[in-house]
Amino acid sequence: MQLKPKPPLPAKTSLRRLLATAATGLLAGTHAHAQEVPSDVPTTTLDTGLLYYHENGRVRAIEPDFNLTQQVNENSLLSLGFTVDSVTGPTPLGAVPSTLPQSYVRPYKIIPLGTPVTVTTASGGSVVTLVPPATGATTQTLSATRTVPANTYLLDNSFKDLRYAVNAGWQQTLDAGFTLNGGLAYSKEHDYRAETVNLGVSKDFNQHNTTLNAGVNYESDLSFPLGGTPTPLTVMNGGWKGPDARRSEVDAVLGLTQVMTRRWLTSLSYSYSNGHGYENDPYKIISVVDPISGQPISQLYENRPDYRRKQSVYLENKVHLSKDIVEVDLRGYRDDWGIKSITADLRYRYMLPGDAYLEPHARYYKQSAANFYDYYLVSGQPLPEYASADTRLANFHALTYGLKFGMPLDVGSEVSIRIEYYDQIGNGSPAFAIGQLRQQNLFPALTAVTVLLGYSYAF
Amino acid sequence: MNMRRMFEHCSPNRRTEFLKVALLSVVLASLGGCASLGPKPWQHDLMAQPAMSVNSDPLQSAVDDHIYFSKEGSSGGRSYAGGGCGCN
């Protein structure tokens, strides 16, 4: 699995909210007896978090996050962010389980021609063998083959990745009530790189009860998988593969926020995204099975379209009751891969004495599969143009249950801890399953626990 | 319920167009006709609370977006501006 490197968006703290913790620092120079600006109003906020992510006996990740926001002057805000993501653990590759043992082979290393090689064991219990070199080649490839026992998922056991991401943003209030914002972000892991630039503008109307905002985002990615980029829908093999692959994406968002009443805030936004380039996961495979027995005959590298257009509508509502706050968010999403989804989030912030709080959270998510999603392909049938067995693109629904505890420390400072449980539920026994596949669970269960520690300090 | 039946007859493109027009109408109505929608400037006490701003915990939202993006097929959707104390 790749925690696909979507660089975290720059911490877009509303300038208004930061002004609530800002000092001017500028004294009226003409009046010698002018009183100094109170120094207790903070201009800098440090937002930090530590995420611990644990998937049912599989992927584990630790991610510290740092964000610094600095009120540069009355009208300008600077934000800087940094995050490191350490991900380890195996992830399903997309092959179906079988009543027989299965192997996964991947290119492991390139060595000069003629280097003596003895069969060894690489990381994760793989067997290293030499791939016969092509005529005229000056190098040859070592491939690693990993065999799993019967009735287990083929997992990429050697998966280990370190990702880091940085971002910087600027927010400027102009005359006539416009606020401009812009930012850059960069994210890198051992086989992927993403660069983003974003620009946005917002304006208030109706005595600050209505805010309209618009933003655009451009992202350019480079994929350089270990072993090279495979030719889609070719049989899995240990040979060194193709060159780096690119993709780019343009996103636009239009949002409207309205303070409806003294207690109720609502925000509606529409986003559009247009991506093209390399959209495949270079490590994922799809099994071709025997039409009678359902046994996998071969594994093919997946293929997705080289374009993706997405749209979503997002509605956020916050209601302040006499002490507590309720939040209800809804999102509808569709894209031209055929995926449609709805998301509903509910949070209830229950205030405790001393301004501490307990916040239970529930999230419901339901998605319909991409057009080209298949559990497996059947031998003898014509090969489709696009095919992927990545469960991320399948039919499923997911539930999240969480509880957060937070406590303010000082003005603008807070410490918090949030524990969440995520459960993804798909159909592991489709009615059309053939042969041995009928007794297999074709949707690998996914449950995860996350713990997020938060600490923000204003000074 | 009538709304739902109305939608069902529309082709996917028509539905998207409808949504876009609906969003635009809400925007225009808010700016023009409903010019007095919302509390008075001196009634923004609750909105001034940090927990009441849109996307009040950007770090948490970014972490969540990242996790869900890596496990699910949808992404994004949020925007960030508005609300607050409305101070000048």
Added chain:
Amino acid sequence: MQKMLRGVLGVAIALIACGAVQAEGLDLNTYRGKVVYLDFWASWCTPCRRSFPWLDDLVRQFSNRDLVVIGVNVDQSHELAQKFLSDTPAAFSIVYDPQGAIATAFKIVGMPSAVLIDRTGQVRFQHVGFSDSKKDEYEAHVRALLAESSH
């Protein structure tokens, strides 16, 4: 609905001009002949935190020249207003307007706001918002009104 509001506001402004506005602890009649700086503030409004030292400064400079500064608090919670005042003391008197009656009467359009009333009781300036860049302009308005005679 809008016509009715305009009607009420019109009456309110007329009443203000005649100095007849009465509210809890606010009788502008008593300040006739002086310049009144009526500042609307709240504990949750942070530009207000920056405006208080400047208002104290106005009191220091001009109260012997007939300037009266009054802070109208529009907090819904009296407790929060008190906490603000203990952190940021005011050298001027405070009037409490939790229902927003005075704010409505003066048609306040933003927070913080201030209304400058001249010696004859007429509203002459409305200051919407507070920032360093506006201090000089606001002070110039105060000086201008102080320079006028009471007739």
